[in-house]
Amino acid sequence: MASSPSSSSPGRTPRPRRPRHAAPAPATPPPPGLALLLLTAAAAAALLPTGEGQNLFTEDVTVVEGDIATISCRVKNSDDSVIQLLNPNRQTIYFRDFRPLKDSRFQLVNFSSSELRVSLTNVSISDEGRYFCQLYTDPPQEIFMTITVLVPPRNLVIDIQKDTAVEGEEIELNCTAMASRPATTIKWYKGSTELTGSPLLLRPLHDGKSEVEQWSDMYTVTSQISLTVKREDDGVPVVCEVDHPAVKDLQTKRYLDVMYKPQIRVSQLLPASGPTREGDLLDLLCHVEGKPEPTDTTWFRVDDEMPPHVTVSGSNLHISSLNKSDNGTYRCEASNEVGKSFVDYMLYVYDTTAATEPAVHGFTQLPNSAEELDYADLSDSRAGEESAITAVDHAVIGGVVAVVVFAMLCLLIILGRYFARHKGTYFTHEAKGADDAADADTAIINAEGGQNNSEEKKEYFI
Secondary structure, eight states, X not given: OOOOTTOOOTTOOOOOOOOTTXXXXXXXXXXXXXXXXXXXXXXXXXXXXXXXXXXXXXXOEEEETTSOEEEEEEESSOOSOEEEEEOTTOOEEEETTBOOSOOTTEEXXXXXXXXXXXXXXXXXXXXXXXXXXXXXXXXXXXXXXXXXXXXXXXXXXEEESOSSEETTOEEEEEEEXXXXXXXXXXXXXXXXXXXXXXXXXXXXXXXXXXXXXXXTTEEEEEEEEEEEOOGGGTTOEEEXXXXXXXXXXXXXXXXXXXXXXXXXXXXXXXXXXXXXXXXXXXXXXXXXXXXXXXXXXXXXXXXXXXXXXXXXETTEEXXXXXXXXXXXXXXXXXXXXXXXXXXXXXXXXXXXXXXSOOSOOOEEEEETTOOOOBGGGXXXXXXXXXXXXXXXXXXXXXHHHHHHHXXXXXXXXXXXXXXXXXXXXXXXXXXXXXXXXXXHHHHHHHTTXXXXXXXXXXXXXX
């Protein structure tokens, strides 16, 4: 009996049968990250490399705000390929000599197969950035250039701590340069002299650096100095000058207003040709200068009351006929709101027959606090500077003579004492043998035994 087709022989495992018309398995899709990477690589291959291409050239531009910037795309070994200029937003400014962008500030300066040159007027900060030149070759080329916009300081201001200062006072000045780009550098001048970083004269903020504030893309710079003012600084300008690539010689100034106490000088209206003598005329004038103007100028005598025949009229002192009682110190004193100053005039009157000159007399100027003496105006009230030198010579000679006289007196005293002592000894020895002798010779022979006494007498006698 025959077996059926579905039967199998014992001991064999049947194999599964494959369908005759089965479809192939579907391909696995790539991950999303890989797809994005492949797309980016394809786009980079299609675009031109950034930087200087093989045949395309351009230059960066630096321009001051409000001025004109010129953008140039140049082609070397041109083959009449199309040139295109794009702005930082990659909008086409010019395609060949056609301008698709509706910004009339861009104007065509030159177009040829080797150059596309465009001007941009009234440049502002918003125009800063990268501009692209494209050349349609195979493969295409692209290169970029950068426009940098400089902004000068909007305003330059000096702020002074006190409008009016007193001599010797320290004041502070601040200079502010507002809204510039990049930040400015500030320099200080007093008159025509630049003020450096000396700790006695100039103290900028923050250990030698100015204070810089940034707002958006703009910078405000403040610099501070401290000055100790003198009377010579009155009316002198203090100048703040900025150093910035967008501007030259931009500066502002403030004039110092310094008050000081009176400065006094005494002069003789009719200078004497020699020493002031009895009967001479003396006219003194007190010159006073101060700020504010001195309100009170007076003459008085320091060491005594003013003689009745002395006439004082404002800043003038007049003595019609000098005499010895006028000797003394006369002071001119002036004051204002700041303080008081004075000058002393020392007067010495000679006899009409005097031939020698005593010590120096003249002017002595003192400040109100008597801190120091001003010897610049010292002069003799009789014969000027020459008499001072003569008086010094006389003093030296007199001292030498006094020393010599003293030495001679001492020598005379010593010699007198010596001779007096030896003379007394001789008389004493001579008298010892005179009691029993008939005459002087016998007394000498008898004094203390003969020969020895005789030799002693000879020694004293010699």
